[in-house]
Amino acid sequence: MIMTKNLSQIKESVFQANLDLPNSGLVKLTWGNVSFIDREEQIIIIKPSGVPYQSMTPENMVVTDLDGNVVEDNLKPSSDLSTHVVLYKNFPKINAVVHTHSKWAVNWAQSGRDIPAYGTTHADAFYGDVPCTRSLTTSEINGDYEAATGNVIVETFSKRNIEPLSIPAVLVNGHGPFTWGETLSKAVENSIILDEVAEMALHTEALSYNRRISQDLLDKHYYRKHGLNAYYGQKGSTKNFI
Numbered sequence: 040m041i042m043t044k045n046l047s048q049i050k051e052s053v054f055q056a057n058l059d060l061p062n063s064g065l066v067k068l069t070w071g072n073v074s075f076i077d078r079e080e081q082i083i084i085i086k087p088s089g090v091p092y093q094s095m096t097p098e099n100m101v102v103t104d105l106d107g108n109v110v111e112d113n114l115k116p117s118s119d120l121s122t123h124v125v126l127y128k129n130f131p132k133i134n135a136v137v138h139t140h141s142k143w144a145v146n147w148a149q150s151g152r153d154i155p156a157y158g159t160t161h162a163d164a165f166y167g168d169v170p171c172t173r174s175l176t177t178s179e180i181n182g183d184y185e186a187a188t189g190n191v192i193v194e195t196f197s198k199r200n201i202e203p204l205s206i207p208a209v210l211v212n213g214h215g216p217f218t219w220g221e222t223l224s225k226a227v228e229n230s231i232i233l234d235e236v237a238e239m240a241l242h243t244e245a246l247s248y249n250r251r252i253s254q255d256l257l258d259k260h261y262y263r264k265h266g267l268n269a270y271y272g273q274k275g276s277t278k279n280f281i
């Protein structure tokens with residue numbers, strides 16, 4: 040039995056965060072999932088696989104250990120669980136992960152391109168271009184595919200020396216976006232912003248070339264929102280992260 044006192048509260052929050060995806064227009068059908076990690080209690084709570092948002096309940100949220108083993112007799116966890124697990128293991132400051140197939144971000148992922156930082160809307164949330172990973176190899180696709188998806192994200196951030204909270208979003212080549220955050224609401228918000236800036240960037244390129252924001256303007260806008268005085272969640276205990 041799981042000991043955490045506020046498990047039902049966490050399940051409710053994960054449920055609500057999942058509902059935010061179709062309600063924000065980011066997810067059609069069942070094309071997405073949100074998870075949360077309770078690092079104190081060493082559990083992950085994630086949307087069940089294939090369950091329609093309309094009929095889903097808070098009790099349906101699936102609880103696993105930190106390796107993704109289901110610890111409550113429940114529905115099957117999201118098929119993307121192993122990707123979430125890899126991200127939690129390698130990005131220790133994040134507490135929530137979101138995956139969608141939101142249309143504008145997928146346009147870039149399918150093109151295999153980073154989303155360039157073209158303006159201050161982008162810079163308010165992402166300190167630089169949103170990276171697109173390399174394609175997975177045949178053996179990665181035919182092996183532990185979901186873990187390989189997580190690994191290629193980690194590889195991308197490591198090779199490019201990106202701190203995961205400075206650009207809390209990625210495009211998986213040929214697939215779609217993942218975002219994350221210190222809190223559930225931040226992770227969902229980052230998915231909403233990502234799709235908006237993906238659409239803006241596409242239209243920017245249709246109108247003109249080479250419009251990347253200056254380093255000065257990137258710094259100004261990013262640090263206005265993420266500097267010492269910016270509110271970025273209260274740290275200390277799990278309840279502050281949900």
Ligand SMILES: O=C(CO)[C@@H](O)[C@@H](O)COP(=O)(O)O
Binds near residue numbers: 069089138
């Ligand atoms: O990536 C995909 C499909 O390409 C999945 O995220 C999507 O089908 C949702 O799967 P789950 O219902 O969470 O197992």
